[in-house]
Amino acid sequence: MSALPNDLTSALDGVLTRFPRPVLGRSVERLIGHYREGTPPARPILGSDVDVAAYACYRMPATYAAVRSVFDQVSTVAPGFAPRTHVDVGGGTGADVWAAADAWPSLADVTVLEQSAPAIALGRRLAESAASTAVRRSTWTHGVIDTSVDSPAADLITLSYVLGELAERDRADVVRWLSRRTGMLVIIEPGTPAGYERIAAARDLLRDLGLRLVAPCPHEGACPIPRGRDWCHFSARLPRSSAHRHLKDGALSFEDEKFSYIVASPHDWRRAAGRVLRHPRKPRGQVALRLCSDDGTLADVTVSRRQGARYRAARDVRWGGEWPPADDDLIDLD
Numbered sequence: 001m002s003a004l005p006n007d008l009t010s011a012l013d014g015v016l017t018r019f020p021r022p023v024l025g026r027s028v029e030r031l032i033g034h035y036r037e038g039t040p041p042a043r044p045i046l047g048s049d050v051d052v053a054a055y056a057c058y059r060m061p062a063t064y065a066a067v068r069s070v071f072d073q074v075s076t077v078a079p080g081f082a083p084r085t086h087v088d089v090g091g092g093t094g095a096d097v098w099a100a101a102d103a104w105p106s107l108a109d110v111t112v113l114e115q116s117a118p119a120i121a122l123g124r125r126l127a128e129s130a131a132s133t134a135v136r137r138s139t140w141t142h143g144v145i146d147t148s149v150d151s152p153a154a155d156l157i158t159l160s161y162v163l164g165e166l167a168e169r170d171r172a173d174v175v176r177w178l179s180r181r182t183g184m185l186v187i188i189e190p191g192t193p194a195g196y197e198r199i200a201a202a203r204d205l206l207r208d209l210g211l212r213l214v215a216p217c218p219h220e221g222a223c224p225i226p227r228g229r230d231w232c233h234f235s236a237r238l239p240r241s242s243a244h245r246h247l248k249d250g251a252l253s254f255e256d257e258k259f260s261y262i263v264a265s266p267h268d269w270r271r272a273a274g275r276v277l278r279h280p281r282k283p284r285g286q287v288a289l290r291l292c293s294d295d296g297t298l299a300d301v302t303v304s305r306r307q308g309a310r311y312r313a314a315r316d317v318r319w320g321g322e323w324p325p326a327d328d329d330l331i332d333l334d
């Protein structure tokens with residue numbers, strides 16, 4: 001379960017009290033409609049204070065959970081990665097900035113580029129109450145992505161839930177632009193077939209540009225997922241606050257945010273030997289894993305109780321995690 005940090009939760013609770021619930025609720029409905037359409041919007045979706053507040057309360061906890069879970073996977077394969085600088089492009093109300101500060105306390109210099117003035121105003125306001133100095137001191141730049149100027153330069157660059165809002169003809173240029181001066185580029189999209197297609201295109205482009213794929217892929221060959229029948233995506237579970245439940249009209253105390261992603265770097269990091277592509281199934285005495293393997297193929301692997309330490313390790317592995325584990329040599333194979 002990936003919960004928001006307490007300081008962000010309190011700051012968001014403060015936002016909720018500024019608008020009547022029915023007004024926020026209507027705005028949430030509008031936003032859900034826009035995001036369901038899934039086509040690049042003619043105008044910025046986050047156009048007013050109330051839309052931005054609704055976004056922060058109903059979407060930011062979910063995007064935070066997805067981003068934070070991607071950062072966990074990056075830290076697993078690149079434990080030595082300790083970014084000092086971060087640029088978040090299309091940062092909205094700052095989910096990535098909060099998640100990055102939580103994952104990497106080394107961050108000291110953080111910049112958000114965002115086209116929506118109300119999103120910047122709220123993002124800044126939330127950031128002021130952060131325990132993290134990097135978040136509190138973050139710089140918020142108002143502007144539209146412009147690939148004709150110098151590429152942003154930072155140890156970490158993030159682009160989460162933004163590609164789908166760009167015109168299709170601009171996406172490759174934006175990915176190329178972001179790839180030029182970064183130590184780690186993280187791109188995240190909704191875990192839908194369309195979101196995966198955008199990630200798959202970015203993946204191929206980044207690899208062709210000579211960057212190394214860090215995660216989730218265990219190899220740099222063609223993606224083996226059968227197009228049109230399946231798509232590579234993962235899931236992050238997050239708790240829903242009562243305000244969140246009220247706004248989204250849901251009864252469950254949690255939700256699962258589905259996302260697709262690609263992380264690439266100019267540096268060589270360890271890659272997972274295999275990536276778990278589904279919730280593991282656990283028939284009695286067994287763990288069944290659907291894997292993307294380092295030989296570029298999909299594989300179904302069953303680990304049985306007879307395999308001792310390996311079985312105990314498999315019981316803990318999650319959808320999106322790596323298998324076999326990095327310290328596989330240490331696991332007793334019988």
Ligand SMILES: C[S@@+](CC[C@H](N)C(=O)[O-])C[C@H]1O[C@@H](n2cnc3c(N)ncnc32)[C@H](O)[C@@H]1O
Nearest residue numbers: 063090091092095114115116144145160161165
């Ligand atoms: C769905 S929100 C995602 C916000 C944040 N990255 C997150 O994951 O919560 C997409 C954001 O990208 C911004 N955006 C879209 N196109 C942009 C562009 N061309 N230049 C700058 N920002 C852009 C939008 O204003 C919006 O804040």
